[in-house]
Amino acid sequence: MKHLWRLLPFTFILLLAGCGKQNLSALDPQGPVSEIQFSLIMLSLYIMIFVIVVVFVIYVLVLIRFRDRPEHTHIPKQVHGNKALEVIWTTIPIVLLLILAVPNVMQTFTLADTEPTDADMVVRVHAHQFWWEFEYPDYDIVAGQEMYIPTNTKIILELEASDVIHSFWVPALAGKQDNVPGIMNPMWIEAPNEGVYMGKCTELCGPAHWQMDFKVIAVDPDTFETWAANMVEGPQDVADTGNELAVEGRAVFEQSCISCHAVAGEGGNPQGGPDLTNFGERIVAAGYLEFNDDNIEAFIRDPQRYKPGNAMQAFPNMSQDEMDALIEYLHTLKVLE
Amino acid sequence: MSYAKAQSKSTLWDWLTTVDHKKIGIMYLVAGAFFFALGGLEAILMRIQLMFPEFTFLPAQTFNELLTMHGTTMIFLAAMPLLFGLMNYIIPLQIGARDVAFPFLNSLGFWLFLFGGILLNISWFVGGAPDAGWTAYVPLSSESPGTGIDYYVLGLQVSGAGTLIGGINFLVTIINMRAPGMSMMRMPLFTWSSFVASILILFAFPALTIGLLLLMLERVFDATYFNVGMGGNVIIWQHLFWIFGHPEVYILILPAFGIFSEVIPTFAKKRLFGYSAMVFATLIIGFLGFMVWAHHMFTVGMGPVANSIFAVATMAIAVPTGIKIFNWLLTLWGGRIRFTTANLFALAFIPSFVMGGVTGVMLATSAANYQFHDTYFVVAHFHYVIIGGVVLGLFAGAYYWWPRIFGYKLDEKLGKIFFWLFLIGFHLTFFVQHFLGLIGMPRRVASYLDGQGLNAMNLISTIGAFLMAVAFIIFVVSIFTSRNNKVTEEDPWGDGRTLEWTIPTPTPEYNFAQTPLVRDVDALWYEKYEGDGKMKAAEPLGDIHMPNGSILPIVISLGLFIASFGFIYHHAGFTWLAVVGLAITFGAMFVRSIKEDHGYHIPVDEITNNKGGE
Numbered sequence: 001m002k003h004l005w006r007l008l009p010f011t012f013i014l015l016l017a018g019c020g021k022q023n024l025s026a027l028d029p030q031g032p033v034s035e036i037q038f039s040l041i042m043l044s045l046y047i048m049i050f051v052i053v054v055v056f057v058i059y060v061l062v063l064i065r066f067r068d069r070p071e072h073t074h075i076p077k078q079v080h081g082n083k084a085l086e087v088i089w090t091t092i093p094i095v096l097l098l099i100l101a102v103p104n105v106m107q108t109f110t111l112a113d114t115e116p117t118d119a120d121m122v123v124r125v126h127a128h129q130f131w132w133e134f135e136y137p138d139y140d141i142v143a144g145q146e147m148y149i150p151t152n153t154k155i156i157l158e159l160e161a162s163d164v165i166h167s168f169w170v171p172a173l174a175g176k177q178d179n180v181p182g183i184m185n186p187m188w189i190e191a192p193n194e195g196v197y198m199g200k201c202t203e204l205c206g207p208a209h210w211q212m213d214f215k216v217i218a219v220d221p222d223t224f225e226t227w228a229a230n231m232v233e234g235p236q237d238v239a240d241t242g243n244e245l246a247v248e249g250r251a252v253f254e255q256s257c258i259s260c261h262a263v264a265g266e267g268g269n270p271q272g273g274p275d276l277t278n279f280g281e282r283i284v285a286a287g288y289l290e291f292n293d294d295n296i297e298a299f300i301r302d303p304q305r306y307k308p309g310n311a312m313q314a315f316p317n318m319s320q321d322e323m324d325a326l327i328e329y330l331h332t333l334k335v336l337e
Numbered sequence: 338m339s340y341a342k343a344q345s346k347s348t349l350w351d352w353l354t355t356v357d358h359k360k361i362g363i364m365y366l367v368a369g370a371f372f373f374a375l376g377g378l379e380a381i382l383m384r385i386q387l388m389f390p391e392f393t394f395l396p397a398q399t400f401n402e403l404l405t406m407h408g409t410t411m412i413f414l415a416a417m418p419l420l421f422g423l424m425n426y427i428i429p430l431q432i433g434a435r436d437v438a439f440p441f442l443n444s445l446g447f448w449l450f451l452f453g454g455i456l457l458n459i460s461w462f463v464g465g466a467p468d469a470g471w472t473a474y475v476p477l478s479s480e481s482p483g484t485g486i487d488y489y490v491l492g493l494q495v496s497g498a499g500t501l502i503g504g505i506n507f508l509v510t511i512i513n514m515r516a517p518g519m520s521m522m523r524m525p526l527f528t529w530s531s532f533v534a535s536i537l538i539l540f541a542f543p544a545l546t547i548g549l550l551l552l553m554l555e556r557v558f559d560a561t562y563f564n565v566g567m568g569g570n571v572i573i574w575q576h577l578f579w580i581f582g583h584p585e586v587y588i589l590i591l592p593a594f595g596i597f598s599e600v601i602p603t604f605a606k607k608r609l610f611g612y613s614a615m616v617f618a619t620l621i622i623g624f625l626g627f628m629v630w631a632h633h634m635f636t637v638g639m640g641p642v643a644n645s646i647f648a649v650a651t652m653a654i655a656v657p658t659g660i661k662i663f664n665w666l667l668t669l670w671g672g673r674i675r676f677t678t679a680n681l682f683a684l685a686f687i688p689s690f691v692m693g694g695v696t697g698v699m700l701a702t703s704a705a706n707y708q709f710h711d712t713y714f715v716v717a718h719f720h721y722v723i724i725g726g727v728v729l730g731l732f733a734g735a736y737y738w739w740p741r742i743f744g745y746k747l748d749e750k751l752g753k754i755f756f757w758l759f760l761i762g763f764h765l766t767f768f769v770q771h772f773l774g775l776i777g778m779p780r781r782v783a784s785y786l787d788g789q790g791l792n793a794m795n796l797i798s799t800i801g802a803f804l805m806a807v808a809f810i811i812f813v814v815s816i817f818t819s820r821n822n823k824v825t826e827e828d829p830w831g832d833g834r835t836l837e838w839t840i841p842t843p844t845p846e847y848n849f850a851q852t853p854l855v856r857d858v859d860a861l862w863y864e865k866y867e868g869d870g871k872m873k874a875a876e877p878l879g880d881i882h883m884p885n886g887s888i889l890p891i892v893i894s895l896g897l898f899i900a901s902f903g904f905i906y907h908h909a910g911f912t913w914l915a916v917v918g919l920a921i922t923f924g925a926m927f928v929r930s931i932k933e934d935h936g937y938h939i940p941v942d943e944i945t946n947n948k949g950g951e
Contacts, residue, residue, distance in 0.1 A: 021790050024777035026708040040705040041775075048695035051659075055691050058666050063684065066605070068673040075866070076672045081611035081664075089663040090656060097652045100702060105645040107704040112641035159638075164477040165571065167636060167711060171777045175707020178637045180572065181476060182565030185638035198789075202711040202779040204404075204470050205477060207397040210782035288786060308397050 024198040026171040031191045033174035036107050043103065047096050111175075114186035120154045123147060127159070127166035127179035127201065130208040130307050131274050131287060141231045142262065144274025145287055146215045147199075150224035151191055159185040162270075167203035170216050176202050191218035196283060208307035213287045223336070230335035231277055234264025238332050249329025252322045256315065263333060273312055280334040293327050300326070354886035356440035359844060361447050362426030363742065368451055369418035375458070376410035377809060379403045384766075384802040387795050390787035400783035401468040402485065406461075408471030409489065412585065413496055414454040416727050420592045421450075421503055423734050424531045426742055428507060430837035430844070431525045433516025433853045433860075438509040440884045441929070446503035448894035453496025456901055460488035470781060472582070475563040475574040479555045484905050490553045491901035495894070497542055497549070504538030507531055516836070517875040518855035522616065525835045525859075526609060529616055530595030533623040534588045540627065541584035548577035557907045572637055579630035587626040590722065591619060593730025594661060597683045600733045601665055602859075603832050604680035605672030611664040612858060618657035618664075625654045635706045644703040651701035658694055662687060677830075678752030682733035685760050686725060693721025696771065711781075714774030720767045732759075732812075740824040744843040748822065751815035755808050762804025769794040834859035839872045841947070847881045850944045878945065880938040887934075889925045896922030 022028050029038040116122050124135040125147070134147040149155050159168055161179035169176035170189065177187040191197065201212035219227065238246040253263075261276045262268025268275065282291050286306055289295040298305075300323070303312040318326075352360060383403050386395045395403070425443065429436055437443050460466045467489035469478035478486045511532045515524070524532070552574070554560035561567035563574055602609045609615060631639060631647040639647075665687060674680070696718040700709050709715060740746045773794050778785060785791045828838040836853060839861050851874035857863035864872055900918025903911050 021777065021788075024789055026775050026777065034708070037705050037708045040702050041699070041708065044699040044702050044705060048699060051695055052688075052691060055662060055666070056688060058663075059687055062666055062669045063674065066669060066672050066674050068606075068675045072673050074673075076605070076607045078608040078862075079610060079667075079671065080608065081614060082667070085663070085667065086611055086614050086660065089659060093656050093659045097655060097698070100698070101649050101652055104648055104702045104704055108645050108648065109641045111704055111707070112644075164480070165474055169711075169779065171708065175705070176636050176710060177707070180637060182569075182571065183638060198777065200777065200779050204401070204474070204781040207401060207468075207783070209401075210397070210779075210784050213786075 021198070023172050023196060026175070028172060030172040030193060030195065030197065031174065031189060033111060033189055034172060036110065037175050040100075040104060040107060044100055047100055051093075051096070111187070114156050114188050116156045117154075120156050120188075121150065122156045122158060123149070124158045124160065125168055125179065127161045127168065127205075127212075128311075129163050129206050130201070130212040130310050132168075132199075132212075132214040133274065136228065139228045139232065140265075141228055142265075142275045143231065143278065144276065146217055146278075146282060148217050148219060148224060148227050149189075149191060150221040151194055151218050153221065154188055154190050157187050157189060159187065164205050165203045166201045166205050166212070168199065169202045170197050170199040172197045173216060178203055189216070191216070194218050194220060207309040211286070211288045211307050213284070215283055217283075227278075227336055232264070233335075234266075234277060235280070235333045235335055238329060241332065243328065243332065245325050245328040246332045247329075248322075249325035249327070252318075252326040253329055256318070257326075260312070271311070276330070276333055278333060278335045280331045281336055296327055296330065297323055351886070353891060354444075354888045356436075356444045356884050356886055357846060358425050358429050358437045358440065358443055359742075359846075359848075361443050362422045362424075364447055365418045365422030365425055365450075366742075368447075368454070369415050369422055372410050372414035372454060373416075373419065374809070374813075376407050376415050377806060379407040379410065381802055381806055383407065384799040386783065387785070388799040389796070390785055390789075390792050392784060395783070397783035398465070398468065401470075401781070402461075402466040404781055405467045405470050405473075405485075405489070406458075409457065409467070409493070410454075411723075412471060412589070413493060413500075414450075414457070416589050416723070416731070417500060418450055418454075419731050420534075420589065420727075421446075421500075423596070423731075423738065424507060424527075424592060425503075427738060427837055428510065428528050428531055429514070430741070430840065430848060431528045431835050432511060432514060432519055433836050433849060433855065434510065434514040435848050435852075435881065436884070437506050438513055439506050441887060441890065442502050442506050444887070445890040445893060446499040446506065448890045449499030449502065449897070450496045451499075452894040452898040453492045453494070453499060456495060456898055457488055457492030460485050460492075472575075472578055473552070474578075475552065475555070475571050476565070479552060479563045486552070487556055487905040490549050490556065491904055494546065494549045494553070495897050495901060497545055498897075499894075500538060501542045501546075504535040504542070507535040508539065511535070516849075516852050516855050519860070522613065523855055523858045523860070525595075526598030526612070526615055526619075527592065527595035530591040530598070530619050533619050534591040537584040537588045537591070537623055537626060541581045541588065544577050545581035548574060548581065551577070553904065557904050572634075575634050575637060576630070579633045580627075583630040583633065584623075584626045586719075586722070587622060589727045590730075591623065593686075593727045593734075594619065596730045596734040596737070597665060597686055599835065600679050600683040600737050601668050603737070603830060603834060604675040604677055604683075605669050606675075606832050607668055607672035608834075608859060608862070609664070610667040610670075611660075614660055615664055618660040621657040622654060625650065625657070629654065632701055632703075632706075635703045636710050648701050648703035648706075652698055655694065655698050662691060662694075675832075677736070678747070678749055678756055679733050679736035681753065681756045682729045682736065685756070686729040686733070689721060689725030689729065689760075689763070693718060693725045696721065709774065711779055712774030713770040713778045713780055716780045717767045717770035717774065720763075720770075724763050724767070732756075737830075738837070740829040740842065741837055741844065745820055745824055746822040746829060748815045748819040751811055751818070755811045755815065758804055758808035758811065762801045762806075762808055765801025765804060766798050767801070769797050773798075828861070834862040836860055836872070845944075845947055847883060847939055847944070850881075850947070851878055852876050878941055880941050881944065882936055882938055884936045885934055887929075889929050892925040893922050893929075896920070896925060 029035040122137055126133040132145055134143045159177050159179040161181045166179040167176045173191055174189040177185045195218055197216040199214040199216055238250055258267035260272030264277050285291045285295045286299050301316050302314055303310055386392055386400055464483045465485045467485035469481055551562045555563055561569050563569045563571050598609055629651040632651045635644050700706055736747055778791050824842050853872035854875040864870055896918045900915045903915025
C-alpha cells in the first residue's frame with residue numbers, strides 16, 4: 001500500500017532490535033568494516049527518509065486539497081512552471097547528495113586499504129563450486145569451509161576463484177567482494193570479538209549456490225596460534241589413541257578419500273575437495289547441514305542430493321562397517337583439543 | 338493493390354502482413370501481455386519455492402532456470418514490447434503523422450522480437466532453459482552445460498535486432514514526421530521520453546549485440562574471450578552487459594515517465610508543470626544513464642577510484658529524477674484531480690517510485706553497496722523501480738489509451754479492485770525484501786536455511802505475490818467483460834490535451850484525414866480554450882498514399898529463427914540449418930530490394946464518408 005512507507009523508520013528500528021541473527025545481519029555490525037558500512041547505511045537512510053517525508057507531505061496535501069469535487073466547474077489555471085522552484089528542488093538534492101557522497105568516497109578508500117603491513121595477517125580465499133578454501137601463506141596452512149582468525153587483527157583477504165565467479169560475504173563483519181577467476185581481489189576484515197560469523201556466497205554460481213555457506217571463527221590470538229601450529233602438525237595419530245575403529249576408518253579414508261581431501265598436508269589435489277585436517281571440529285557438515293553422523297553418511301553416499309552440481313564422487317555402495325569406521329576416523333580429525 | 342482488394346484479404350493474412358503502426362502496436366501489446374503472464378507465472382513458482390525454509394517444491398537447477406527466464410522475459414519480452422506497443426500506436430498519433438517513418442521495418446522489428454522470444458522459450462522443452470541469471474555472467478554462462486545459454490544468446494540476439502530496428506524507426510519518425518507547427522519543444526512528453534529512450538536503444542543495444550556475439554563465439558565456435566586459462570577475461574562481459582544493461586533500465590522507465598506526464602495533466606485538468614525542465618531532466622537522465630554502468634560492479638574489484646567516480650555519477654541521477662517528481666506534484670497542485678483507474682496508477686507511482694529511487698541512492702553509496710550488493714535489498718530496489726515505475730506506468734497507459742486503441746473503456750469498478758489488490762500485493766511482496774537482504778539473504782538463492790530469521794518475511798513476500806497474481810487475473814477478466822463500454826467520441830476522457838484525442842474512434846487506417854496544424858503544446862487543449870475546439874488543418878483534403886502490406890518481415894525473421902537452430906546445434910552437426918536460414922533471410926531481403934512497391938491511395942471520397950459526411 002502506498003502509505004506503508006510511513007512506517008519505514010519504525011519498522012527499521014524494530015528490526016534492528018529484533019529480527020536477524022546477530023552473527024548474520026549487516027544491521028548488527030561486529031567489526032570495524034561492517035561498522036563503517038552500517039554508519040553509511042544509516043546516514044543514507046536518514047537522508048532518504050527526509051526526502052520521502054517531504055514528498056509524502058506534499059503528495060497527501062495535494063491529493064486532499066485538489067481532488068475534484070462535483071461542485072467544481074472552474075478550469076484550473078494552466079501554469080507553465082516556476083524557475084525559482086526548479087532551482088530549489090535542484091539545489092537541495094545536490095546538497096543532500098554531497099552530504100552522502102563525501103563520507104562515501106572517504107570510506108571507499110578506507111575499505112580499499114589492503115596493503116598488508118607486518119601487523120596484518122594474510123588469508124587467501126579460494127572459492128570453488130560449492131565450497132571455500134582458506135590458505136594461510138604465513139603459516140603454510142590450508143583449511144576448508146571454516147576460516148579461523150585471531151581477534152583484533154587486521155586480516156587481509158586475497159580472494160580468488162577456481163571455476164566461476166563467487167562472492168565472499170560475512171555480513172556481520174564486512175560487505176562482500178567477488179572471487180573472480182584469473183583475478184585476485186583484496187579486502188580486509190577485523191573481528192574485535194570472539195565468535196562464529198556466518199558467511200555466504202552471493203554470486204550465482206550454480207545449482208548449490210544457496211548452500212555455499214562458510215563460517216568465520218574468531219578466536220583469541222593465543223588460541224589461533226595453537227590452532228595454526230596444530231594444523232601444520234596435524235591431528236593426533238589415531239594409532240596412538242587405541243581407537244581401533246578409527247584406525248580402520250583411516251584405512252578407508254586412505255583408500256577412498258585422500259586423493260581429493262588432504263589431511264595435514266598429505267593427499268588432496270588442486271581439483272579436489274576441502275581440506276579435512278580439522279573436520280572433527282566443523283560446526284556444520286557440507287557447509288550447511290547439521291553436523292551429525294547421519295548427515296555425514298548421507299552426504300558421502302549421495303553428494304548430489306545435498307549439493308547438486310558439486311564435484312565429489314558418490315559412495316552409495318560403501319559397506320556400513322566401512323562407513324561407520326570412516327565417520328569415526330573423521331571425528332578424530334581435531335586440532336584444538 | 339487497390340484499397341478494396343486489400344480489404345478482401347482474410348483477417349489473419351491482414352495481420353500477418355500489416356505494416357500499419359496501429360496493428361503492429363496491438364500485436365506488441367498482445368505478445369507482451371502473453372510474456373508478462375508467463376514471466377509472472379515464473380515469479381509465482383519461485384515465490385512458492387521460497388515460501389518456507391528448505392522447501393523442496395522445485396529442484397535448485399529448475400529454480401535457477403526460472404530466475405533467469407523470469408528476468409529475461411520480463412525485461413526483453415514483456416516490459417519492452419508492451420512499451421513498444423504503446424509507443425507504436427500512440428507516437429504517430431501524438432505527432433500528427435499517418436504512420437511511422439518505415440512501416441516495413443516496423444513490422445520487421447515486431448516479428449524479429451516475437452521469433453526471438455519464441456526461440457528463447459523453446460529452450461524449456463529441449464533440455465532446459467538458460468540458468469545463469471538474466472545477466473548471464475561468464476564463466477558460469479559460457480561453461481553452462483546443455484543448450485539453455487545458446488537459446489538465451491540467439492533468442493536475445495534476434496529479438497534485440499528487432500528492438501534496435503524499432504528504436505531507429507521511432508527516432509526517424511519523431512524527427513521527420515511531426516505535423517506542421519509541432520516543434521520539438523511542443524511535443525507531448527510521452528513522445529519526448531520515447532525519443533530519448535530510442536536514442537538510448539540506438540547506443541546501448543550494440544553493446545549487448547557484441548557481448549552476445551562474443552558469448553556465442555565462445556560457446557558455439559570455441560573462442561576463448563572469457564576463458565581465463567587461455568588468457569581471457571571474465572570481467573569484460575560484465576562491462577559489455579552493463580553498458581547495455583544500465584541504459585536499458587532507462588529505456589524502460591523513460592517512456593513510463595512519459596505516460597505519467599500524459600495521464601497526470603489530463604486528469605488534473607492542468608498543463609504539465611515545468612515542461613522544459615521535464616524535457617531537460619529526461620535528456621540528462623538519458624545522458625547520465627550511460628555514465629553509471631559500473632555501479633553494478635562495485636564488488637568485482639575495480640578499485641576505489643573507479644568505485645568513487647561511479648558512485649558519485651550514479652547519485653547525480655537522483656537530481657533530474659527529483660526534478661521530475663516535484664514537477665508532477667506541482668502539476669497536481671491547483672488542479673482538479675479525477676481518480677480514474679488510469680490516474681490511480683499514475684498517482685500510486687509517485688510514492689512507490691520515490692521509494693525505489695531512494696534505495697537506488699543507497700545502493701550508489703559504494704562503500705555501503707558492499708553490504709547491499711547481490712542481496713534481496715537489490716531485488717527489492719529494482720522491483721520498486723520496475724513495478725513501481727514501469728509496470729504502474731504500463732497499466733496507467735493501458736487504462737488511459739484503451740479507448741483509443743480498442744474502442745471501449747475498461748471497467749472502472751473492476752479497474753479499481755485490480756489497482757488496490759495489485760498495489761497492496763506489490764508493496765507486501767517487495768517491502769520486506771529490503772530487510773531480508775540486510776539481515777543476510779543473498780539474491781538468486783533456491784532456498785534458505787531455517788533458523789536464520791528469514792522465514793516470516795519470505796512468507797509475507799509470497800502472500801503479496803499471490804495478491805498481485807489475483808489482481809492481474811481480474812485485469813484480464815475486465816478486458817473481456819468491458820467490451821460493451823463502447824466509445825465513439827474522439828475524446829472519451831473529455832479532458833484530452835494531445836492530438837491522439839482529435840481523431841475518430843475507432844482510429845481510421847490513415848489516422849488523420851488532414852494533417853493537423855499545431856499551435857501550442859497540448860495542441861487539442863489549446864484549440865478547446867483558445868480556438869473553436871477543432872484542430873485546424875494544415876493541408877487540403879485529398880487522396881492519401883498508404884504503404885502496402887508485406888509478408889516479407891515474417892520470412893526474414895523466420896530465416897533468422899531457423900538459422901539460430903543451426904548455431905545452437907552446431908556441435909551436433911546442424912550447421913547447414915544456419916546456411917538455410919540465412920539464405921531465406923537474405924533471399925527475402927533481396928526480393929524486398931528489387932521488388933517495386935509504390936503502395937496505394939485511399940481515395941478522397943472514402944475519407945469524407947468515414948468522417949461522417951462532414
